Amino acid sequence: MERPAWAPRSIDISVPSVARIYDYYLGGSHNFEVDREAARKAMEFMPGLPKIMQANRAFMRRAVRFALDEGITQFVDIGSGIPTFGNVHEVAQSADSGARVLYVDHDPVAVAHSQAVLAGNDDTDVLAADLRKPREILESPRLRRLIDLNRPVALLLVAILHFVEDADDPYGAVAELRDALAPGSLLVLTHASYEGIPLPPERSEGAVDVYKDIRNPLIMRSREEITRFFEGYEMVEPGVVPPPLWRPQTAPEDEDPYAFSGFAGVGRTA
């Protein structure tokens, strides 16, 4: 029988959600005990996890501003999770009131919450869809209503690709999205990696195992593998780097050591 492609068979809030865990790391209360329990367990191995998330958010903020400076006013944020302080549309619309933002997530609770937060903001919308099925995103009426694919778009894949296993062909999905973008569009991407984590690998693996346990395996990729996502893009300086090193506005040496975990980068379509 017909079921919305995104809708799970049931919503089980006794199962941790990566979106709510993320919110917890960022000091939010949009989470339940199961989420906090998983987050605390991961933090036993990597106490600095919240700092990694914070660095991701800070990078995203700088990247959105960069996009605005490039004249881009359309944003598609896939894997947007629970809207929290400093969301894309807040950053974008504070600089350009006409900026349009489409949030995409496959977590139905995150989507429902986003709908509540975005209610009344006509230049934003939220779409329940899965990065693994890019066609459903590209062909959705919500995207078509808000985003003009004939004009440049900033596509945000922040802290999401490390939740897509190779079996689900993340490179294919990213390429399909790229092919739909107009020239001058930007890909804003961050990805988890063992590189840069100020801990012995076995500690990091402990945190990774937590995600495996909650059936949202965290796929750690090398810098080279992460760079491959930018195939077909022209890298924006300084390329694929630890998040605090991407066009910093404050001295990177002030940053927490954990902030240098993983990689961030922005590419531009020709």
Next chain:
Amino acid sequence: MSAEPDGPEDRLRRLTTIWSRAVFPVTSTSLTRPEFEERLLPLARLLSDALRARTFDAGAGEAAGAGLVAAHCTAPEALSRSLDCVDAYLVLYCGEGGDQEDLRARSARLQHAMAAGFARALRERTLAEQEAISQAALRAQGVVAQALHASEARFRAVFEGAAIGIGIADLDGNILQVNEALLRMFGGSEQGVRGRNVRDWTHAEDAPQVWRLYEELVRGEREHYHVEKAFYRPDGTALWTNLTVSLLRDADGNPQYQLALMEDTTERRLLNLRLRYEATHDALTGLPNRTLFFERLEKTLNAGEGQRFGLCYLDLDGFKTINDSLGHAAGDRLLVEVADRLQACATAPGEMVARLGGDEFVALTTGPDTQREVDELASRIMNALVAPVRIEGRELTVRGSIGVVEGPVGERSAAEVLRSADITMYRAKSAGGNRFELADPEADARAITRHGLTTALPAALDRGEFFIEYQPLVHLGDGSVRGAEALVRWLHPQHGVLGPDRFIPLAEHTGLIVPLGRWVMEQSVRQARAWRERHGDAGPLRINVNLSPCQLHHPGLVQDTVEILERTGVTPDALCLEVTESALIGADDDLLKPLRRLAEMGVDIALDDFGTGYSNLANLRRLPVSVLKLDRSFTRGMQQFPADPVDLKIVEGIVALAHSLDLAVTVEGVETGAQAEQLRVLGCDTAQGWYYARPGPPERLHELALVDAAG
């Protein structure tokens, strides 16, 4: 913002910078530290103002605490670090010139208020966020539940609204749920269906595999099966269905339920049965028709070894007369009566009676002992017809002819058997009817050839498959060619050249002899004219043409002959018509009249095959004949040497008699010179035979005549 160095504004900024440096590491804001510092500046100003206000109000502390939470500082460390900072630096940077003790007291109260404000704001924010996420979870659940509900509702609608019957039972056969359509099929009442067990639903007409398939399915050895199955409705009537049963498994793949889908085929089945009955039965008599009979016969003939069959093919004698004289209604009633009687004759298992059409019926018997049975069956049928049939106050005597075929199965096709029976029936009929005959393969073969030739005859005439050969008639006195006998041949595409004995009787039988005879006469007369034109000097050549009894009776004989002669422009004396003696036996004046008229016109009439019939010599005087053709049986005795003296005497007598009656004598079958000489001595006038020439094309005769003329 520019501030006077070490002025109040500058000092406030320095306080804020220290504060932001202390708190920033424990926030999770995405702002940069300078941006974050800008968020703290208003809070610091609130505290600074309250510190120095004329009237102290601790509310500013609460607002600053709440402001921290608003700036996304939700970690407890953010508060403790903030309080440490306020405690250490607020009075130092913002309390210039005031009473130090009073300022410290105010700072302490502001810190207490800050803690309270932070706690209240954090609590409110936490509650709000918890509320929001719970709402979101609920809404998401609602969406999913709605989708599920919609899907379930659709399923239910499909289940209830389906035109097909749907039922679910457990693996023990207990019926758990059925839909409306299924209930309706069972007569609409629930009692006959709900709470019942599938295994109770046996029916007398269940195919053997129905329950074997069922057991395999509930044991999990089969995923589904499809059968045609009947059920008893509560009122006892039969419900026929196309039934599909599928095995439903649980999430782990273990058999859980059985699902039955059934389509009511009762009406369709009845209709099919009726259509089938109508298609296989004769509407008038209710007997099985040709279609059903052939089916049965074919089945019989394909049965296993050791089986035999016997078949009686009955055709009523003279039925056409009854139909013509009493009308079709009477004829139909007769057929119905006959059908009833026949049916009573074949009641044993393996016996059947059918009407093939018209007044043709068949009775079939099967089994190992049909050699005896078929005889008895034929006798029973003959006996059944003995009693007269009473129709419209008349007693009609019914007679029939039966062809009987009996034999082992597996040798002949149904069509072959029926043809043999048909031929045999005709044999019975031509033997006088009211009898039965047993099939005989040789008689069948003859009849089949005859039949083939008979049906091919009309087309053969159209296609010009006939041709004529001529056998010279030679004058015994001087050996000159006086004429020729026209002999028709059939160049059959398959059988080759056929002589008249093979097809003239058939042509007689079908009446085709009339056009065929006319054609022969016309061709022959043309030939005669050709000869006369070519060598009239060799004497008037005459053509002999045979007339069959049928032609003799044909009213157009004289006219046709006259027309042919006139059209061809030949005088009547060029034509001699040969009529057999037997054709004229007992001939009355009516029959002789056309011959007389022809003879008066000058056409010669020859009496053919003389000596084979009654040879009623007294009759000769009455007949308009001018030539006697002696049968070849007389000349055969003269082939030996010395010739049979009795034959010599007879021929001598006949010749004397003929001559005395002014008849010429022709002999046939002359094969030797001795014969010819003997016959000349005996006084015969003309002769024909192989000694002179075999029948051949007209050119041959031409040559002979030329030779003759030259000689």
